[in-house]
Amino acid sequence: MASSSEDVESIDPSFIIFDQCIGCIEEIIMSEEFLKTQHHFLTKHCTVFDDMEENKLIYMDIFQDYAQLVETFLEQKLREMFPLFSMEEFVKELKSQPVQLEGEIFDILREFTDFLSFKAMMLDYKTGQNSDVLLLSGFKILK
Amino acid sequence: MVLLTILKKLKQKEKEMRLLMLGLDNAGKTTILKKFNGEDVHTISPTLGFNIKTLEHQNYQLNIWDVGGQKSLRSYWRNYFESTDGLVWVVDSIDRRRMEDCTKELHSLLQEERLAGATLLVFANKQDLPGSMTADEIKEALNLDSIETHHWRIVGCSAMNGDNLLSGIDWLVEDIGARIFTLE
Numbered sequence: 560m561a562s563s564s565e566d567v568e569s570i571d572p573s574f575i576i577f578d579q580c581i582g583c584i585e586e587i588i589m590s591e592e593f594l595k596t597q598h599h600f601l602t603k604h605c606t607v608f609d610d611m612e613e614n615k616l617i618y619m620d621i622f623q624d625y626a627q628l629v630e631t632f633l634e635q636k637l638r639e640m641f642p643l644f645s646m647e648e649f650v651k652e653l654k655s656q657p658v659q660l661e662g663e664i665f666d667i668l669r670e671f672t673d674f675l676s677f678k679a680m681m682l683d684y685k686t687g688q689n690s691d692v693l694l695l696s697g698f699k700i701l702k
Numbered sequence: 703m704v705l706l707t708i709l710k711k712l713k714q715k716e717k718e719m720r721l722l723m724l725g726l727d728n729a730g731k732t733t734i735l736k737k738f739n740g741e742d743v744h745t746i747s748p749t750l751g752f753n754i755k756t757l758e759h760q761n762y763q764l765n766i767w768d769v770g771g772q773k774s775l776r777s778y779w780r781n782y783f784e785s786t787d788g789l790v791w792v793v794d795s796i797d798r799r800r801m802e803d804c805t806k807e808l809h810s811l812l813q814e815e816r817l818a819g820a821t822l823l824v825f826a827n828k829q830d831l832p833g834s835m836t837a838d839e840i841k842e843a844l845n846l847d848s849i850e851t852h853h854w855r856i857v858g859c860s861a862m863n864g865d866n867l868l869s870g871i872d873w874l875v876e877d878i879g880a881r882i883f884t885l886e
């Protein structure tokens with residue numbers, strides 16, 4: 560982290576952009592537009608899910624589509640904010656900065672890769688009735 | 703899906719391991735999973751989808767995935783390869799008739815790029831049943847000695863009474879642990 564001013568001068572500019580992107584990811588994930596997109600996806604697919612121990616094979620397809628949706632959304636928004644944004648560069652930076660991966664935002668992003676959290680969220684959606692509550696419950700899982 | 707895939711891999715630093723259990727149908731994959739998790743193993747029906755168990759073992763969190771092995775389901779196996787640290791191949795040791803099929807499926811998995819870094823544990827299951835092939839016989843039949851691309855070991859076991867499940871998983875976890883977590 561760049562905490563003092565003399566540090567800032569010696570820091571690679573690509574790192575600063577990286578840092579800004581990280582900050583924006585949080586904004587994007589919390590945005591109403593993202594929540595709407597997420598809500599639409601979950602509503603559309605939740606009826607397929609059953610609260611049984613054994614999972615249907617189709618859950619995995621839906622899960623992978625979901626992760627793809629999240630990533631595409633993020634990439635698109637980051638590109639709007641930073642015209643020079645490249646996912647490839649970003650990931651490269653990510654790999655070389657393991658210390659940076661401690662933040663809450665990474666926990667949130669990692670949630671998107673966790674199948675069991677995804678299944679729980681789908682089941683929440685299926686059993687819930689009120690869409691406001693649904694949005695919140697979807698969010699609770701992400702926390 | 704570059705970003706999420708990478709994040710998932712970086713997650714391994716938190717002492718997690720992902721194990722993928724595959725094999726022909728009726729080999730006993732789900733029974734092994736449940737027995738290892740201390741559950742009842744007398745009412746298991748053929749798996750048409752997949753099961754996941756998360757359990758603590760040797761200070762690691764093991765995420766074990768068990769996918770149905772019927773012929774029609776095998777084309778879906780590839781959906782589960784990503785980030786696999788250990789492959790558990792389960793063999794029905796009394797099913798001599800399908801040993802050739804079993805060998806073919808295993809060796810085609812070993813060609814998979816996304817499984818390239820995985821340690822292989824072969825469970826020669828059903829050793830408690832009379833007429834079962836020994837682990838050595840299955841090692842020959844599956845041509846395991848030809849494997850040079852993966853760390854591997856074969857362990858004769860019985861999912862029904864739990865024999866050797868622990869020693870097999872222990873070896874697997876140690877091998878993966880030595881490969882992945884020694885850089886810390």
